[in-house]
Amino acid sequence: MLNLISISITPILLLLIITHGLFKRVNIFSTFTSGAKTGIQTVFNILPTLVAILIAISMFNASGALELLGKLLAPILNIINFPLETLPLAIMRPISGGASLAIVSNILKTTGISSYAGRVASVMMGSTETTFYVIAVYFAAIRIKNMRHTLKAALIADLAGIIASVIVVQFFF
Template sequence: MESFSVYIIPAVICIILLFGFFRRVPLFDTFLAGAKEGLWSSVSILPSLVGLMMAVTMLSASGALELLTGWAAPAADFLGFPAQVLPLALLRPISGSGSTAVLTEIFQNYGADGFIGRVASVMMGSTETTFYAIAVYFGSVGIKKTRHAIPAALAADTTGYIMSVLAVKLFFR
């Protein structure tokens, strides 16, 4: 995996540059405009990240996360699911900053390159803040009855969680 993955980012960057060059995009000026947007959006998530990382760090320091994973461990083990990523699975559909906070807590405790760290990364990358998106999208046009949106989206999320474990097992032996 390593040999392939080191090519991805440099190759994508060069392809984008060539594409922009042939389309006559002013390359550096456009880059600057985009980077400025990125700067602002990164900084704008800071307040919610501060609040939620504090809460998650507190949960972890108090031993509450350990208790939760301890209780869930037998069931999770039975399903082949690492119990340590359970807090992430619970918070992921609700809050982006909250799940980022949990993810960093997992990286800190179990390392980014361990099995648990990798499963958590794949879970984070392959799912979305489902409840938040449902609330924003349907709320924006005043829809009250979301019908089968939540069960179908949760089916996708659950599949994403299970697949994260399987995919990490498949690609990293």
């Protein structure tokens, strides 16, 4: 049922946009193409940022820095009964969506989807976003030098989401 809903959302929205446009007598074809044109410019604006950010992320992934960091943080995490298997995910989640997905798959495969670690990993993955990527790409679309408090607020939100994932899973199951 939920699966059906999630695959039909996009087609339903498109149908709604097209029929509503026709009904309101919008010249939908030329409106679409002129809108699409603005999209091209945006992608070119963010391209250099995308290159910069993906270089750094893929170097970090390959370097083994994650495992070292995990060993350092382990003692603190035992306080809230944080499942250690999910630590690499918590660190990687704000940095890289693809790498996080790989970590979650691995946790689900080895511990099962209804294990403590499997549930925490799923909730963590579902409730947070790839913060660095979003910030870099969104700010690349415009020419802002000073993003003020954005990064701090976003990272505090991530931390809250990660801690909440652990606590909510303990509470629910």
